[in-house]
Amino acid sequence: MGLVLFPGDGDTCSPDVSWSCTGFDVFRQWLAQAEGFELDEMAGFGGQRPFKDVSSTLAPLLDHPDNDGPDLTPIQCAAILPRLEEIAGQPQEGSTDPLLQRHLDDARHLVAVLQLCVDKDVDLIFG
Numbered sequence: 001m002g003l004v005l006f007p008g009d010g011d012t013c014s015p016d017v018s019w020s021c022t023g024f025d026v027f028r029q030w031l032a033q034a035e036g037f038e039l040d041e042m043a044g045f046g047g048q049r050p051f052k053d054v055s056s057t058l059a060p061l062l063d064h065p066d067n068d069g070p071d072l073t074p075i076q077c078a079a080i081l082p083r084l085e086e087i088a089g090q091p092q093e094g095s096t097d098p099l100l101q102r103h104l105d106d107a108r109h110l111v112a113v114l115q116l117c118v119d120k121d122v123d124l125i126f127g
Helices: 021-034 073-086 100-118
Strands: 002-007 019-022 124-126
Touching: 002 021, 002 100, 019 021, 019 073, 019 100, 021 100, 073 100, 100 124
Parallel strands: none
Antiparallel strands: 002 019, 002 124
């Protein structure tokens, strides 16, 4: 089973980004590390720390259930976008690590999807 994030604009030609459930978990772990914390210390991911104790604009994405839960609103997408763009644009310092490359590519794709959600004022759908 996998996960697809896409704009709720009804246009099947709009961009999307997809992962296996495991791949999405690994991607979110990478994002959490970029924000300075470990995802597995958080409530809902095996730990006890509540997300309200974390200061990150990525929290709505990081704390979202894999296969259920509310869509992200255009306002939430707009709040996530600048930090995700910053992470996606980090210099790679000559790294050829394929997992890092995959994360950066996924982040860039997600940036495009979030930007479309903001531009069209539509929710980000988790499907």
